[in-house]
Amino acid sequence: MVKLLDACTAKTGIKIDRQAVPYPQLVQKVLLAATSQSLPDLIMMDNSDVATLADGGIIVPLADVGISTDGFTPSLVAIGNYKGKNYSVQTAVNTLALWYNKDILSAAGVTPPTTWDELKADAKKLTTKDVYGLAFPAVATEEGTFHASPFVWSNGGDFQTLNSQSNIDALTYLAGLIKDGSVSKSAVTWSGDDANDQFAAGRAAMSIGGSWHIPQNSQVKGFNYGIVSIPTPKAGEQVKVPVGGEVWAVSATADKATAKTFVDCLSSDDMVLQWAIDRNYVPGKPAVLDKYKAAVPTMAPFISSTAGAVSRTSVLGTAYPKYSSAFSAALQAVLIGSKDAKSALDEAEAAASGK
């Protein structure tokens, strides 16, 4: 981050007085600053927080500042939308893919699965006394929802109507993997890092994990892993994935011209490329993808997956956390077998919508 800001200061002559806070404190800190008329000019936040700050008038539409998102992948630009206006620039994104242990799959004569049927069959085949076929995090937080969302969206579901048949089928499918014994029941307690730890330790043959695990996994001695797109319900479909990562937004009290100059620098091709390389993110600009692929070939599956990027919050906006929370509670209930998918999601829908 410092490297990026310094580079743009050198290019624009604009100095940045930077404050960095722990993630859970950021939105609270910004809201507090708004009440005391001391908002920072630029805010870098998780993309799921855009709706909250846009709704509160803390950040302004990019068009009001004169910032253009031309040149960025349209589906990634849409992540910054709230009520029809774009509020943020996401120069690069992270997302999920299917990681697999090449040695384990090779020994079992299994090639990486591409469909749900293959994933189910392969996970079962790869499961032994010491190794689960698949690991995924299903903790009862946004992380659980985030990691289950490719299965929901790729099956035609969404988080606006929690008890749709597509969602019921997706949760039933995930629960089936645990019922088969192919996924540990402990998945309901696992965060993303926990699931990756299982995978990196050789206790799971495959794992649903993010691009941010590359630095850690590449350091594990003798760990021969591969990465492919998450399987889809049917062959040849584009997987739908959530995209995470940070976005830049301009506060309501910022000097617009200066903010625009600096954000334009952050959004320039060379800065986007460098940021993506440094963070193991997928760059948001197609113009730099070829250079990026050459620099970081392991990111190829993540790049192809972002063609199906879906925004978590552009439709539900500030209501998203409520729906996500209800969904993750339902996910847990279904995975531990205390409820069937329909009952759990009916309850989740009622809790989230208040109907």
Next chain:
Amino acid sequence: MNSYVAGHRAIRSPAARLLLLSVSALAMTIPVAGAARAASLTSIDYFT
């Protein structure tokens, strides 16, 4: 800018024009001061 120039030309009194020129000169300093202030920005970001 165009409407300002038009209004300026419409003022015939030398005293009024002098006053307007003073105000105009003052106004011209504001963007310069603004630009000097705007050479820095505050930002907030997060770490996990």
